[in-house]
Amino acid sequence: MRNYTDLEKIRLRKLDLLRAAGLEPYPARAERTHTTAETLADYAARRQANPALDRHLPHGAYTVAGRLRSVRVMGKAAFAHLEDAAGRLQLYFRADELGDRFRLFVDAFDLGDFLQATGGLFQTKTGENTLWVRDFRILAKAISPLPTPKEEVAAGQKVVHSAFANPEARYRERYADLAVNAEAREVFRLRARIISALRRFLDGHGFLEVETPILQPLYGGAAARPFVTHHNQLHQDLYLRISFELYLKRLLVGNLERVYEIGRDFRNEGVSFKHNPEFTQLEFYWAYADYEQVMRLTEDMLACVADDVLGTRQITYQGKPISLEPGWPRISLAEAIAEYATIDIAAHPSAEALRLAMQAQGLPVPAAATTRGKLIEGLLGDYVEKRLQQPTFIVDYPRDISPLSKAKRDVPTIVERFEGYIGGMELCNAFTELNDPLDQEQRFLEMHRDYAAGSEDAHPLDEDYLRAMRYGMPPNGGFGMGVDRLTMLLADKSTIREVILFPHLRQKDSDKVVDET
C-alpha cells in the first residue's frame, strides 16, 4: 500500500466529494472551445468592434480548460487563475449563480487540478479581463500538491515568491518544473524552434535528412568511450553510437551528395555543465565542398537560426553581448595558442620538445597527453576555449588528433579542420573529409595499434567503412554541432541540464525498484 502524505489523503477524500456531487474526477473528454489566449483575443476584438459594450457584464461564450494555479475565495465569490499551454485566464465564481456548485468548488478543488469552465468575459474593477463562470467541472484531480510559487508584478517586473528552484528537484521531477515554471516551458519551446529552424535551413540548401543506426556493431567517428549493450537473440554485443559520421559518409558513397541527421549521441564520459551522457547532435556531409565552404555555411546557418527563433542576431549570453553576424574571425590553432598560452607550437615539432617547452613555462602537462596533438588539444582547452566569447573559427588542427580529416596539401602534419567557439564553449567541429581509402586505412591502422596497446580513446578498425570508401567517396566537407549547446546559447542558460528535458542524474535509493514479495 502506498504511503500517502496527509496532504494527499485530504485530496483523496475530495475525490468522494466530487463523485457524490455527480462529477467524475477523471472524465475521458473535455469540451474546450478556446484556449486562454484565444478567449482574451476574441474578447478584445469584440470590445474593439463594439466600444459601447458594457465591460462589467459578461459577453460571449467560451469554454476553457487548464490547470488551476491560484484561488482567492471571498465568502460568496471567488477568483482563480487557470493556466493552459497558451497562457492564463482569471475565473470569477459567484455563489448566488452557482449555488451548491460554488461550495463544491471551494471544498473539492485544489491548486493543480485540471478544470473546464464556461462563461462570458468581463473586465474587473482592477482591469483584468476575466471569465465569469456559468458552469465548470473537473477534468483531472491532482492528488499530490505541486510546488506553489506565487507571482506578483511589482514595478513592471514579474517577481516570483517561493519559486520552485531546487535544481535537483526540478530535474528529477521535470513534469512539476514544467507545470509551475513557465520559463522552463519556454526553454523547450525555444529548443523545438531551433531544431525546426535547423531543418528548414538545411532542407532549403538541398540537404536530405536521414536516419542511421544508433545500435552499431562498431563505434567510431569521435574520440569517446561508448556504452555497450547486447542483442540477446543474435548473441552480439552492440554499441550505442558516439557519432553519426561514418554512416553518413557511407551515404556519400551512395551518391546522396548532401545528407544530414539530427539525433542522439551517447558518450560514456563524465558529466558537466556542458556534457550529458546522451546529447543531441547535428551532422551534415556536403559533397564537393571543403571546410572553407562549410565555415561559410555555418555562419549563415547560425545567423539564420537566430533570426528565425529570436528575431535578432545580437544575443546576450551570461551577461555578455554576442553577435552572430557572419564573418567570424578565423584564427589558426597555432596563432590562438601563441596568443593565449604564449607557446609557439611550430617551434616544437615533437611531443617531447613541446612537453619540455610547456614545463619550462610552468604550464601543467596532462598525464594522459601522449602525443603532440593531445598536448596541443590540452592547451586549446585550458587556455584558448574560455577566451573565445565572440563567434570564432579555430582552424588547422594537428593530424594525429584528426584521423578522419584531410591533410593540408602543403603541410602534411596539419589537417583542414575547424572548430567553432561561442561564449567560451566549443559549439561545432568540421573538416574537409578524408576520402582516400588507402590513407584512411593507414590512419585506422595507427589508431588500431593504439587500441591494441590499451589507449582508451582509440577505436576498433571499421573494415566496412573502408570497403565503402574504396568504391569511391566524393571530396566533401563534414560538420557536427551540439544542438544542446546551441540551445544553451540562444536560451542564455549556463548548464546543459536546463536545456535537456530529463538530464541524467544518479538514481536515488528511494527510486530504486524494490522486490515486492
Add this chain to the structure above:
RNA sequence: GGCCCCAUAGCUCAACGGCAGAGCAAGCGCCUCUUAAGCGUUAGGUUGUAGGUUCAAAUCCUACUGGGGUCACCA
C-alpha cells in the same frame, strides 16, 4: 575520480551546542471585484542515512547517499 559547498514541514527558507520556527500550500471559521487577496484558528518534523563526541547535537566529528560548484576526463 580529487577538492569545496549543500541536504530542516508539500514548496521557499530561519534556527549554527541549550524547548525545531516563519511565509506559502493544507484543515476549520469569516468575508460577493480579488490577484503574493485579507482576518482568525488548527494541524503538519525520526532535521538525507548510519555511527561518534557531549549532561545536551539540526548545529561539532566520521562514513555513506544524493545534489551543486570546480578540477581531472571528454574531436
